[in-house]
Amino acid sequence: MRILIDMDDVLADTSLKILNETNKRLGTNFTREQLNTSPEIYKEYYEKYSTVRGMLWEKGFFADIPLIQDAQEVVQKLHAKHEIFIVSAATEFPLSMDEKLEWLDKYFPYIGWSHTVFCGHKWMIKADYIIDDHEKNLINFEGKGLLFNATHNQHVKEFTRVHSWKEIETILL
Template sequence: MARIAIDMDGVMADLTQHYINWYAERYGVTVARESLHGIPETTGFPQEGVVKQFLYTPGFFRTAPVMPGSQEVIKALSEQHEVFIVSAATEFPQSLSEKQEWLGEHFPFITWRNIVFCGLKTIVDADYMIDDYDKNLRYFKGEKLLFTAPHNMLLEDYTRVNTWEEVAKYFSLVPATTSPAV
């Protein structure tokens, strides 16, 4: 049984889409996801600096959309491995309760014992880490899986997984949506 550390933002929660949606709702401009490829997160919007403020806005983390396929794959992983959700949530203190509530709603099978809210992730001791940020993977001692996000499109130093379906294949999980052949 492997220990797997999984990041929330950009991995379980689709923050890029959330930025795009919130920006469109507030400023009437829809930014194409592809236009954000290869640039730092929260940049690339017509009014620079505005999107970063979303991270400090009550309700932002609570209403983030779930990354497609994450619920099914993480449930399957947790049935075969020791799974911990690891989020550098203390950077945004108001996010702590919102992230806890979000996990309870969308991932009810993850118990409080398997949720780690921290600052730096250098403390994390696991066999695998799935994260979208180089700063979190760089010093990790186990197997590093970079979950694709617009801000990391230019990174080539890690094993990349683009979707949760690819994560399932990496860990040799049988997709939950596929029925066995009869």
Template structure:
């Protein structure tokens, strides 16, 4: 099973950092354009442990699939460095930075948006993170376990 996991507001807390920067610097409408923004994002609760758990499963290929920030060309390198900081160098081989997520082939996409970056045409299942169906990583892992069980039968 091939699983793609979005970064912003799925693996790392993008929205809280945006809100924090806007409160401190209301004149900057694009805090994500600041150098260091993406690398400094805090992990979402349970995200790091969930990815490590998935990586240990031999029936799963885990990829991080994130869109770049057009407001910050440094987002490419900062996101790459964030992945290495949190998961180690080996996981950087599984980092995909792409503005159109519907171009990739896979079984599951875990994303906080259902559309806007090609999520709506992704060929597999979309786990819409942060919604009633997938509010947190504990729930997502439960749903993934069910998917893995049904695929092995």
């Protein structure tokens, strides 16, 4: 079985880095709990974040993203049984790609450049499953989509939502 795994907000807690950097750059004190429980505060945060969004294109931004809990353990188990490709919509951020390869080598060294894909769209990649936090990457995908739960995808209803790597383990292993 072939499984495509997204990076940002699936393997890497990119939203947390963005939250911390937004707070740091704007002197704000938004917390993840606030964003997850109050749509009004999330809206206010998102407007403020939009003013510093250019940081995503800065060199170094993607070098030190924290890991999502249990991702290392479960991906290694999946890799032992299935064909795994890491598929990240990273071509929008030209300086991110060598940082993302280094990040993967650090935490998932058995994947390697040969099974890493950086792209814009993902619909033309053929696989049995995709694990992704963005609806746009599940729509038109030929296999089954697992929507990795995130603050920004709460409105999406059509796909199987997974809240953790432990939950993915029970579905795919």
